Amino acid sequence: MKSIKRETMSKQVVDQIIELLTSRQLNPGDKLPTEAELTDMLFVSRPVLREALSSLETMGMIQRKTREGTFFSYRIGSKPFSIMLALSAGDIPAVMEARMALELGLVTMAAEKITDQQLEQLAELMHAMSLNTAGYEQIDKNFHRMIAYSANNPILEGSIDALLNMFDKTTNQIAQIDRDHLVTMQQHQAIFDALSKRDPLAAHSSMYIHLSQVRAKLVKPKLR
Known part of the structure; x- marks a missing residue:
């Protein structure tokens, strides 16, 4: 994954996470790296990452499961x-x-x-x-x-x-x-x-x- 410049915001984090899917590094249903791993990979703060994850969840791109982690959805909803x-x-x-x-x-x-x-x-x-x-x-x-x-x-x-x-x-x-x-x-x-x-x-x-x-x-x- 490409590092995120400090001045960018959550939208670019969203784009980078979606790129994991479109580039087939991960597939529908796969588990995403942990928040700690993503912040290290993207060089962003945890609040920015959480804002991006919330946006992806709202769009139906990801699903958060308690105690299990965050997963890409099998199907993108409406x-x-x-x-x-x-x-x-x-x-x-x-x-x-x-x-x-x-x-x-x-x-x-x-x-x-x-x-x-x-x-x-x-x-x-x-x-x-x-x-x-x-x-x-x-x-x-x-x-x-x-x-x-x-x-x-x-x-x-x-x-x-x-x-x-x-x-x-x-x-x-x-x-x-x-x-x-x-x-x-x-x-x-x-x-x-x-x-x-x-x-x-x-x-x-x-x-x-x-x-x-x-x-x-x-x-x-x-x-x-």
């Missing part, structure tokens, strides 16, 4: 993505575009990987939504979350929850969206049918139609 999203809070076009970019890729992969059990869970969610003509936002969110998880990609799993939660927080700040229950059900059915047929192109097209309609209701076109 915290890093949540932090980035927080910087765009209230920016409806940016949040909506991020959702489209992520979900269109996820539904395409889901069409290739989704299991029969996951399809059954989607069908149950659609049935629940058919019984709730009002106040079905949480069921809607779970429908999209299940599709994302069906892509079975650990790198992207941590992103979808943070993005859907930020979408809700952002849209709650504006007037209630004009939701059409029948249209939403029809669009979800089209997505489900494409996934059932394991058809990536149809799944992408159906999701694009659905999210484009949501975007049209949220993002007003700019006047020339």
Whole structure:
């Protein structure tokens, strides 16, 4: 590891510790050196090191276990993505575009990987939504979350929850969206049918139609 110059702060310590992972000196799940060893290796004070470790823990990069030590996480959760999203809070076009970019890729992969059990869970969610003509936002969110998880990609799993939660927080700040229950059900059915047929192109097209309609209701076109 490179020594840290005295004038630098915890961010550079964070970068150096992450470099242990990216350089494969350590792997996910491995135990980090002790605080005493890290302060010697990085030439920093213990308060600076502890600040860096706290930041890494907040981001879900590391886990501290009492009497065992500090370990790199096996999977990075949604915290890093949540932090980035927080910087765009209230920016409806940016949040909506991020959702489209992520979900269109996820539904395409889901069409290739989704299991029969996951399809059954989607069908149950659609049935629940058919019984709730009002106040079905949480069921809607779970429908999209299940599709994302069906892509079975650990790198992207941590992103979808943070993005859907930020979408809700952002849209709650504006007037209630004009939701059409029948249209939403029809669009979800089209997505489900494409996934059932394991058809990536149809799944992408159906999701694009659905999210484009949501975007049209949220993002007003700019006047020339």
